[in-house]
Amino acid sequence: MARDLAIDLGTANTLVYMKGRGIVLNEPSVIALNRQTGEVLATGREAWQMIGRTPGYIVAVRPLRGGAITDFEITERMIRLLLQRVGVSRFTRPKVVICVPSAITEVERRAVTDAARRAGAADANLIEQPMAAAIGADLPIDEPVGNMVIDIGGGTSETAVISLGGIVALEAVRVGSFDIDAAIQNYVRREHGIAIGERTAEEIKVAIGSADPTHDENQAEVRGRDLMTGLPKTVLLTPEEVRFAIEDVISSIVSSVIRCLSKAPPELSQDFLVRGMYLVGGGGLLRGLAERIERETEVPVKMSNVPLEAVVLGAGHVIEHYEALKGMFMGARR
Amino acid sequence: MSVVVIIVVIVVVAVVLGLGLRSRTANDGVDSFRRQIDALSPEARKPTIDQVKSAERLDDDDRADGDDSAP
Missing domain, CATH: 3.30.420.40 (ATPase, nucleotide binding domain)
Known part of the structure; x- marks a missing residue:
């Protein structure tokens, strides 16, 4: 049985919170690819170290810009690799809550949930970053x-x-x-x-x-x-x-x-x-x-107190109390 | 006569069911809002925050152990 996950899919860093375990991954949102074959060579910190220092056939990219997915296919591959690294396989499909900027468009919203579902999530829901940040920063909301x-x-x-x-x-x-x-x-x-x-x-x-x-x-x-x-x-x-x-x-x-x-x-x-x-x-x-x-x-x-982790902590709290807090997902109130 | 009785019974049952559903829907809203607010309380959030703090403490201890063993 897969443990449900909360993901802060940031432009700079991606953090993953696993239900009952806490933050299990904190890495730069970077992926390095072989330009010719499209093969993934590295993700996270390893790929980040390659930025601006790669030979011609390697490209190290951030698939998110301005909080939005600029390359759907690469983002999907990055999410799939992230999920694999935290133990998600085709037999263990967790529920996933993803934090996104509140200003993203309907198309971008669908792109994120589709990417997560194709990457192995049984169900993917979105929560606004400021809301997750307020929960994680322990404000009396x-x-x-x-x-x-x-x-x-x-x-x-x-x-x-x-x-x-x-x-x-x-x-x-x-x-x-x-x-x-x-x-x-x-x-x-x-x-x-x-x-x-x-x-x-x-x-x-x-x-x-x-x-x-x-x-x-x-x-x-x-x-x-x-x-x-x-x-x-x-x-x-x-x-x-x-x-x-x-x-x-x-x-x-x-x-x-x-x-x-x-x-x-x-x-x-x-x-x-x-x-x-x-x-x-x-x-x-x-x-x-x-x-x-x-x-x-x-x-x-x-x-x-936790400026870098507040968003994923907030989303993590939502995943811990999924049934009680599912009304906070984007689209649930509209 | 029997047709009228059947219709009256159906109408009464429908009204009772309708009222029941309506009050349940109203209560559902109150209940789910209450559950949401309770789940956002500092007491409910404490285990999530504590879990991460204790993991950070363990990481710090590991790092400190690593530093001790360094030449």
């Missing part, structure tokens, strides 16, 4: 009070107001931490004339990236390929430059939080001033982001 959660993922940023187990107001933008990396890549190319890869841009973001000035402002040495000469070159990058480079992305995220606040009913709005908003997701770990949102909204912002 069973009470008639305003709970606000900001989930900043790799490809999407979602803000939701939740009360009595339901979403009251929601705002989502297809902008996330990958857009921050891309903005850094573009800036370094434009201003310093060197080309850097996706992984280097991410390392810069982690090392010196911030949304608001911080106490320890260090410069970073960045190595890339000179666009003029084609030779390797090193330049120095300051935190101010990175802040300037990512400003548009940060503004877009902060604006969506403000729009969500303005949609909330007044009775719940007053709760936020006391209880604050909760930040989850890998993007929320960017230094100074909580302070920046707090400064612009004048509402306290708190970091969840």
Whole structure:
């Protein structure tokens, strides 16, 4: 008998929660393929290490972009391999709950459930990421009070107001931490004339990236390929430059939080001033982001204890109480 | 006469069944909402959170053991 699963199918990472066992898999959402034969060569961490470093016949790709499936066939193969790794076979078909961005279209929704069913799931249901995040972050969403959660993922940023187990107001933008990396890549190319890869841009973001000035402002040495000469070159990058480079992305995220606040009913709005908003997701770990949102909204912002695992934990809780919580699945209320 | 009695009986049974179903449907909504709210309570969520925390503790212990054995 298969144990039921909850999957946080993120643009950056995929996490799997197994009923009664907890989180059993946490890997980058990357798959490496042989370009000629289409054969899968690696998935997860192993494939992630190949990004930008592969010979011509290998391609390491992220099949999800902006929280949406960009390549249905590759996503299906990735889900099938993930399920195999956690023990799902053709004889053990579990029920699966998958977390998806709330703004996905009907077509994308069907693509995800179809991919999971073809990959071996007996039944596949979807739950909105902010709802799962609020459950996983242990917010008191069973009470008639305003709970606000900001989930900043790799490809999407979602803000939701939740009360009595339901979403009251929601705002989502297809902008996330990958857009921050891309903005850094573009800036370094434009201003310093060197080309850097996706992984280097991410390392810069982690090392010196911030949304608001911080106490320890260090410069970073960045190595890339000179666009003029084609030779390797090193330049120095300051935190101010990175802040300037990512400003548009940060503004877009902060604006969506403000729009969500303005949609909330007044009775719940007053709760936020006391209880604050909760930040989850890998993007929320960017230094100074909580302070920046707090400064612009004048509402306290708190970091969840489990920012990276909150979504899958929430979905895991749903799978543990499947019968009682199946009314929370996307489409069940409509 | 007997036809009228049969019709009356059928109507009465239908009304009783209808009322029963209606009240059951109304109660179903209340019950399922109650179940959902109960399942979202901090007490209900505690085992899920604790399960993951204890798994993390085990992972940390394993890592610490690994560090100890490192040269």
